Amino acid sequence: MHPVSQTVRKAGDWSTASDRCLLTYEDRFFRRKKLTSEGGLAFVVDMKQTTNFDHGDAFELPGAILIEVVAAPEALLAVTGPDLTRLAWHIGNRHTPCQIGANRLLIRDDPVIGHMLEHLGATITPVTEPFTPEGGAYGHGRTHSHEHGHTAHHAHDH
Numbered sequence: 001m002h003p004v005s006q007t008v009r010k011a012g013d014w015s016t017a018s019d020r021c022l023l024t025y026e027d028r029f030f031r032r033k034k035l036t037s038e039g040g041l042a043f044v045v046d047m048k049q050t051t052n053f054d055h056g057d058a059f060e061l062p063g064a065i066l067i068e069v070v071a072a073p074e075a076l077l078a079v080t081g082p083d084l085t086r087l088a089w090h091i092g093n094r095h096t097p098c099q100i101g102a103n104r105l106l107i108r109d110d111p112v113i114g115h116m117l118e119h120l121g122a123t124i125t126p127v128t129e130p131f132t133p134e135g136g137a138y139g140h141g142r143t144h145s146h147e148h149g150h151t152a153h154h155a156h157d158h
Contacts, residue, residue: 002042003043003044005046006047008057008059009057009060014058014066017066017067019039020067023070024074024131025131027072028052028055029051030045030050031047031049031051032046043061043067052135056069057069074130076106076107077108077110077113079091079107083121087117091105096113098133099134106129107133
């Protein structure tokens with residue numbers, strides 16, 4: 001039987017973790033999942049609803065054991081160019097998760113979006129780094145319910 005966490009402590013609400021768990025952006029969004037920490041501790045996270053876990057959060061296990069959530073390095077595209085604001089608008093208009101920095105934007109490695117951005121004057125550089133994109137509107141985690149293209153389930157105008 002593995003220990004079960006039903007509590008997450010948000011980044012800044014705790015000080016010392018006994019172990020850590022590396023998770024990609026996709027792996028940090030779930031309701032129930034069996035995980036294994038870097039130190040080899042297997043445990044289950046069982047939340048009441050699907051939750052977005054951020055880099056720096058911690059799973060609280062019985063006995064006040066904290067396992068830190070760490071954003072794992074993954075394949076990304078670094079986007080640079082003379083007009084980052086315009087490029088960010090095009091990324092956001094496609095509801096693509098984006099990490100915003102002072103001199104660059106980071107998005108998941110998506111050749112279609114990368115090609116579109118190059119046509120808009122961006123320089124695209126493949127990188128492998130942790131991915132911690134901005135949250136959705138009003139500070140709510142992810143925006144998966146709104147998609148474009150041939151997979152969209154509804155039509156709408158912008």
